[in-house]
Amino acid sequence: MKTTRTIDIHHITRVEGHGNIKIVIRDGKLEEARWEVVETPRFFEAMLVGKKWENAPWISGRICGICSIGHTLASIRAIENAFGIVPTEQTRKLRLLLKHMETLQSHILHLYFLAVPDFLNVGSVFPLIGSHPDVVARAAQMKQLANDVCDCIGGRRMHPTRTVVGGFTMVPEKKELVQFRTRLKDATDDLLRTVELFRTFAVPDFTRETEFVSLKGDKSYPFIGGDLASTDGVTRREHEYRLMTNEYTVEQSTSKWSRLSRASFAVGALARVNNNFDFLHPAAKEIAASFGLKPMNHNPYMNNIAQLVECVHVARESITLIDELTGSTWQEPRQPVSPKSGIGVGAVEVPRGILYHSYEFDNEGRITHCDCVIPTSQNHANIQHDLKKLAEQYASQGKQDRDIELLAQMLVRSYDPCISCSVH
Amino acid sequence: MQSTSNKVSTYLGIPVARPKVAFFELSSCEGCQLQMVNNEATLLDFLSLVEIVAFREAMTEQADDYQIAFVEGSVTRADEVERLRKIRSIAKVLVALGSCACFGGVNQLKNRFQDPAWVKKQVYGTHVVESNDQAQPLEAFVPVDLRIFGCPVKKEEVEKIVTNVVLGKSVVLPKYPVCMECKANKNTCLFDIGEPCLGPITRGGCDSWCPNSRMGCWGCRGPAEDANVEQMKEIMKKNGFSEETMLDRLECFGGFAKHADVLRKSITAK
Numbered sequence: 001m002k003t004t005r006t007i008d009i010h011h012i013t014r015v016e017g018h019g020n021i022k023i024v025i026r027d028g029k030l031e032e033a034r035w036e037v038v039e040t041p042r043f044f045e046a047m048l049v050g051k052k053w054e055n056a057p058w059i060s061g062r063i064c065g066i067c068s069i070g071h072t073l074a075s076i077r078a079i080e081n082a083f084g085i086v087p088t089e090q091t092r093k094l095r096l097l098l099k100h101m102e103t104l105q106s107h108i109l110h111l112y113f114l115a116v117p118d119f120l121n122v123g124s125v126f127p128l129i130g131s132h133p134d135v136v137a138r139a140a141q142m143k144q145l146a147n148d149v150c151d152c153i154g155g156r157r158m159h160p161t162r163t164v165v166g167g168f169t170m171v172p173e174k175k176e177l178v179q180f181r182t183r184l185k186d187a188t189d190d191l192l193r194t195v196e197l198f199r200t201f202a203v204p205d206f207t208r209e210t211e212f213v214s215l216k217g218d219k220s221y222p223f224i225g226g227d228l229a230s231t232d233g234v235t236r237r238e239h240e241y242r243l244m245t246n247e248y249t250v251e252q253s254t255s256k257w258s259r260l261s262r263a264s265f266a267v268g269a270l271a272r273v274n275n276n277f278d279f280l281h282p283a284a285k286e287i288a289a290s291f292g293l294k295p296m297n298h299n300p301y302m303n304n305i306a307q308l309v310e311c312v313h314v315a316r317e318s319i320t321l322i323d324e325l326t327g328s329t330w331q332e333p334r335q336p337v338s339p340k341s342g343i344g345v346g347a348v349e350v351p352r353g354i355l356y357h358s359y360e361f362d363n364e365g366r367i368t369h370c371d372c373v374i375p376t377s378q379n380h381a382n383i384q385h386d387l388k389k390l391a392e393q394y395a396s397q398g399k400q401d402r403d404i405e406l407l408a409q410m411l412v413r414s415y416d417p418c419i420s421c422s423v424h
Numbered sequence: 425m426q427s428t429s430n431k432v433s434t435y436l437g438i439p440v441a442r443p444k445v446a447f448f449e450l451s452s453c454e455g456c457q458l459q460m461v462n463n464e465a466t467l468l469d470f471l472s473l474v475e476i477v478a479f480r481e482a483m484t485e486q487a488d489d490y491q492i493a494f495v496e497g498s499v500t501r502a503d504e505v506e507r508l509r510k511i512r513s514i515a516k517v518l519v520a521l522g523s524c525a526c527f528g529g530v531n532q533l534k535n536r537f538q539d540p541a542w543v544k545k546q547v548y549g550t551h552v553v554e555s556n557d558q559a560q561p562l563e564a565f566v567p568v569d570l571r572i573f574g575c576p577v578k579k580e581e582v583e584k585i586v587t588n589v590v591l592g593k594s595v596v597l598p599k600y601p602v603c604m605e606c607k608a609n610k611n612t613c614l615f616d617i618g619e620p621c622l623g624p625i626t627r628g629g630c631d632s633w634c635p636n637s638r639m640g641c642w643g644c645r646g647p648a649e650d651a652n653v654e655q656m657k658e659i660m661k662k663n664g665f666s667e668e669t670m671l672d673r674l675e676c677f678g679g680f681a682k683h684a685d686v687l688r689k690s691i692t693a694k
Binding site for chain 2: 011013014015016017040041042043045046047049051052054055058059062063064065066068109113114117123124125126129140141143144147155156157158159161162164169170249254420421
């Protein structure tokens, strides 16, 4: 008997933004698998044209509610690069600490609130409040710690208020940093328990050979600025980012897509681990190894594990950063800014992958052109190709619709997409 | 939600109904929704107060049966108008959550361009993408019962408002400006450290969130009652800030859109 099976997921849940999955299987063979992005565009790149430089971090940070700190920092870096401002050591450390805590809060949010429910077979984190209260309390505690540090350094956990071109409007009290150091030490146990929890989950066994793009580490695991690298051997300077992103438009998406050496590439925690494994903190490396995660890993579901490994890395490195900051005397938090004409690019590794902001300025520091390339937009084409292979593979294995539907959704969630951000 | 739905909340010992609550987002960064799970210390208390039946960013189950709908984001495409009308037809109380929903938010910055086609071309080139010419607040399409201002909203304020709605108490928004809260917080005036600030004309309730971090107010909560925008212009001028800087702040979130339009025209005419 001829049969057509259709999997149609309108507005996939537990992801940021609006996307649809469509899969059609006829007589056990895949006919169509589509990842559609239907998010409304907000036109940030047009919005900023004509605006003076000081508006850019404030406005473009609002591209995303989850990684507003990362957007703000990429925007600031682009402006500082255009104006020839080199941040002080103090500013670099404070920004990195702030960035680390955004990474931690975002990864914990994704792992516990968005990904874990799939592995525990529930629809959301809410039922777990009753069934696994310790798990939820642990997630909330780690997320709160990360958010509290963001409040302290950035002024606010979302749409930060102290982060400005030239540095910070003000620096935190050292005694606050010392308290966070203690809480970060205490969080080591929570992170280990998180590792143990994930060890009980079966990560779906699926691989598709992929090119991975991220910042290229020089002496450390990179987060803010530097050269760009792909696992297919492409390296570029930060200002040459367009040669890495190659954005183009497609019918099935209001977000642009990207490609490099192949039909698609991936960015994110797994890309960072694949490109910069050697620079991970030893404790993070050990955990990666215990999950069999080492370069090159081509299983997109392992992005969850890569995020977990990064949680350990950023928590450990943050302790060192706090020690360095509290061991030095506070300098002037903010450098003066003199605008000039030119182009500046800022590349920052935000939780979901590498993010670029690029602005062109006139000689009064007014933006004449703006371009933002978002991690999730770089991932969309890769999600599409993964989805097709996954559906093909599972359809030919005779898996039930229910299973394919779940695995397809879990695939998309593994990328931790920030869809409204990708359309911006 | 089964795990918490059997608990009975009480207020002064009297059981209170747990209203069914839904969260929706139109064009936005989804940050205001995220703020709901961003205050970890009070998250569980908040969840015991209401029954969340739809919250796509956090849960798979979705129900079309709710009393209170929180809608984040501004309206920028035809399908969003339809979604919003459907939500309005179900919800007893429709809450505009955040500055995008209340005023258009940062999204309405595209409205200042004369040529909507240029806006699209700037981002997509010749690729055709459907979008309304203007980003608009919810009220442009449906009646709104409650507005929670801010970019982002402040969780404490949301919790206070929701508690009042659940208890059937009236919700009173502050009429005084941010400036008053800033003074109460004993901050150094932003003008004294050379920063522009709309604190004197912006509605309070945020506890002078930005000025506390030495960032001048950008007016995300819209005008306070009796806001004297003309006087504000004078203060900005007296402190050496250009009309362009005044306009940047005034037009950023849409709460002062009418005043911003006037100022923009006057600047362009010069």
